[in-house]
Amino acid sequence: MDTYFVRRKSRRGSAFMSEQAILYEQVDSIAKIWMNRPNQGNRISRKLFLELDSAMTKAIADPSVRVIIISAKGENFCCGFDVGDPDASLNNNDACDVTWEYRRDNTQEEIDLWMKLYTSRKPVIGAIKGRVLGGGYFMAMMFDCIVAADNTVMDNGEFALGMSYTDYVPFDLWKLPMNIAKEKLLTGYPITAKEGFRLGLFNRVVSVDQLDETAMTLARRMLRLSPYTLNIHKELCNMAYDLQGIRNIVPYAKETFNIGMELPGTKENQEMWDYARSNPPGALVDLFEEKLAALRKEEIQELPHLDDLH
Secondary structure, three states, X not given: OEEOOOOOOOOOOHHHOOOOOEEEEEEOOEEEXXXXXXXXXXXXXXXXXXXXXXXXXXXHHOOOOOEEEEXXXXXXXXXXXXXXXXXXXXXXXXXXXXXXHHHHHHHXXXXXXXXXXXXXXXXXXXXXXXXXXXXXXXXXXXXXXXXEEOOOEEEOHHHHOOOOOOOOOOOHHHHOOHHHHHHHHHHOOXXXXXXXXXXXXXXXXXXXXXXXXXHHHHHHHHOOOOHHHHHHHHHHHHHHHHHOOOOOHHXXXXXXXXXXXXXXXXXXXXXXXXXXXXXXXXXXXXXXXXXXHHHHHHHHHHOOOOOOOO
């Protein structure tokens, strides 16, 4: 496996060799990219973000790679951006000195990476499991195909926790039926493995121990197509959605997101942030997890048909 490091630093710098945030390996014509922060729920730190960008750039540019799989080590695919890293989560900037211009640039940088998954001429398969939150949710919505473990829960809990937080790459409006997409955006309800498969969002749902091999089986099946056919069919699919305006909505969604992040949320949400800022690092993560757990208990009662809700 190769490891990718922050692009602004030398790959030979020993300080950046100590932690492998992204693992990269190639099996035949399949590039496998793993997020590798299992003890942190694969939350997106600045380091992981830049290394993922570098790994995608390599896979796209390598003519020997025809299919890309993105997965994660540990129990969870991705629990969102790392609120303990001010460079990755601007809301955790204690000095509250985030300028409008910097926030816009930061959001655009995120969008550029997510769109790189979508615009790649090579199919990108997501192998997801456990919790898929926030930035992990946005990432997953960009995959061409999704293989999900049966314990998968996808959502943007920030909506339901009262943040003035909006969907800045709303591909779920195309990937979900209209009324379901509206319900998710208007309530913040999660998407479980069973519901995701029923809605056509997930191509396969398997046990956790079958996840990697199932994703590889799907990738190998794609390799049976000629390189020309595989690439052109990906482009044809994207063009069909582009003609429906899937990309046109992103600039508007980006700006409404940036505006919302400057606004206070509900009273309960503001109290949560105030508590986190007056306590040691990590307090926000713990409190956020506690609030989400309580929210999930309520949702199990509200949505009894989602009998696999975790």
